[in-house]
Each structure stands twice: as structure tokens, then as C-alpha cells.
Amino acid sequence: MWKRLNSWKMDPENKLTPQRSLELINETLEGNRRAIIAGSAKFFFLWGGVLALFSLAVWFCWNRSGNPVWNLLWLGMPLAGYPAAAALARGSRIPQNYVSLLLGKIWGAFAFFAFALSGLASVFPMDLTLLIIVLLGLAETISGVALKSWPIIIAGAVVGLGGACAASVLAAGPAQVLLFTGAAVVLALTGLAIKLQK
């Protein structure tokens, strides 16, 4: 539908029928929504890559040393990811709208809860992997709902529900960290699905 709009030779003085005007407005809004979804793909790639890198680093160091203190490496994730995401956003021509602003707030809330829970876990013992993987899946599913994108909704459910089951089965330890590597792969695949959908 959007391709058809782009293919028109738009005559600025062309007289429209009221019906055609409404169709044009709908198609333009839909095209904008699609452009914003397509623009979100690179952020899924970026955060998928960053998450994969840090989860593998934590797993490797924790596994080798047997010391969970290597979980502190997670603190480097926002330090590496946010400047890269900001640089990507600056270089993008895709405009911001309420959906993209909402996405930023969804993932900001996820980051806040993930780090707050990590801090609280040092005082109140809890299954942190399970909680964070559910939050990650939830954030992705809500993003998919906001973008009206089934690949993202399904990927979020796979990460959240599949991750919760796997976290319950796996014994606490470095192996659980690999769940985040799996989640990272799903995030990157979500980006790929969005690209292919475009």
C-alpha cells in the first residue's frame, strides 16, 4: 500500500476527492508507522549485540574463576549501549513520534527495574535471572504491541516465558547467564524479522 503512495507522481495541485483524501491520510500515517518500525530494527540489533557480548563476558569470567563478582560487568552494559544507541538515533532520518518516545520509556523502565532489582538482590535474595528475563520479555512484548508488530510480540513471549521456564530448570550459576545470550539472539532475530518485513 505504501509503495503505491510512493509510486504516485504527486501533483501538488491535483484535486482530490474526499474519499481519496481520507485514503491518502490513512496511507501516509501507515507509511510513517512502518518507517518507525523499520527504524527500530537497528536498535534491536544493537542491544542484541551488546547483551550477547556482556552475557558471554560474564559467563566466561564467572565460569573460569567461579567468582560471581564478575556479574559487576553488567554495569558496563548501559555505559556501552546508551552512547551507541544515542549515536544511532542522531544519525537516523526516521522522525520521532509518540510510539518511538513510548519505546524509549518502555526500555528505560526495563533498565531501571533490572538495575534496581540487581541492587535489591544483594539484600533480599531472589531469583534474579528469572525476574530479569521475564522483564526483558515483557518489555519486548509491550514494544511489539506499541509497534503493532507480531514478530516483536512473539519474540517477547519466547524470551519471557521460555526464559522463565529455563531459569527455573537451570541451577543458579554461570550457566544461567547464557539465557541472556539466548535472549540476545532473539533480540537480534527480531531486528532481522523487522528488516525482512520491511
Added chain:
Amino acid sequence: MFDRLDPLLHSELRLAVISILVSADEADFVYLRQQTGATAGNLSVQLDKLSAAGYISVEKGFQGKKPRTTCRITDTGRKAFAAYVAALQSYIGK
């Protein structure tokens, strides 16, 4: 009785531009050109018309070393768009 359709918005390209801007905080010239499929010259003329009517604001600046023209819809433009859609509905409903 049919409501009068705003002649400034009742053209394909200007309507497409204002529809993009009504759903975005701002959009740059290149994005508008890509989304509408218009030529740079044609788009530029239509943006000037919308800007002269106070429907959009146009800001010329730089992104790094590259020039960048950014467009935003104004309150006047938003109201005109809402009135235009309401007028369209009066046609469609009858």
C-alpha cells in the same frame, strides 16, 4: 450542507506532508521526500506554501557538516488538519 475543504491542504503532496508531520515530532526534508516520492524542487515549493500559511515551521541547520532542513507542524497547522478531516467526514457521511 458540506463544510468547505481547506484548499491549501486539498492537494496530494501538501496533504501527505501535513499527515506525516501531524504524527511526528518533526521530519527532515530528505525523509519527507522519501516518504512522498516527490521531487526536491516540488517538495520545496509546497513546504514554502505550508510555511507561508503558518501551518508548518521550517528550520535550516546542520547535522555534522551536512545541511539539514527540519519541518514541524504548528498549532495552526494542527487545527487546520483537524478541521480538514472534520470537513472530509461531512462529505463521506452524506
